[in-house]
Amino acid sequence: MRPLVPWILAAFSAPAWAAMPAAEQNALVKQYCAVCHTDAAKNGGLSLQHYDAGSRDPGLAAMILSKLNNGAMGAAGNGVPAKTAQVAWLESTKEQAAGAEEWFVSRQSETVSAGIVRAVPPRKPDSADAPLYRLLLVCNPGTRVGEMQLTWSPQPQTGRTLTASIDGNPALSYTIEGKESMGNGTSLESGHASVILNSDKSKQLGLPKQSLTVRDLFPGETVEFPFDGLGKDARAELSKCF
């Protein structure tokens, strides 16, 4: 007879990402990432200070995976995790990133967030790593204050002007310039990996019905975020801010 009961138990008790428990991932993020990705420094427009691998966020996981695959493990200058831990961390993050190309909506006490990721073709022909862009909308429907953030990985950028347009309307321009200092206090500097698309009154794209298109952050590159797949409830909430 097939050992049905143990099989069922295994199926139900195994965590969704079995390679490395969330607590271990959190400890690694704290040691190797959150030294710069603090609430205060927010390198790359990202805080990982309160990161919890146990709470689902495929888009964030996809961005983390991209950085893990491109040298971020050693960025803190404290060495890197043991090989087995690296493999398990990558494996778990990969599982968590599944579905990142669809809208992921989450609600905290007062805010609603909606994020989506798009991959574009490799910038160098011999590179296997597809560059990623993430669009993240965060809105407090009560105060009507919201933020539309674009982030990218793995390469930072500076000294370029990108354009963004919604639903085929005229585009707005955003200049990415200057360098950011490392949140862990080292003297290194890098380009940027994020921009706020609704930073001031002259820069209001509105909430797209069909799509948001970003061009030329990297020469000749276009990325389109589809909005037709955004759920009705999330759209209604987000429309209070955008």
Ligand code: HEC
């Ligand atoms: C020494 C400081 C430092 C450390 C340590 C560091 N980062 Fe970063 N990170 C940055 C800076 C600066 C940027 C923006 C420029 C760039 O992309 O290089 C960035 C950008 C990013 C981005 C892209 C932007 C975004 O918001 O999606 C991600 C993802 C990211 N880091 C994840 C990580 C992860 C995961 C780790 C740990 C394995 C890590 N970082 C460790 C400084 C750091």
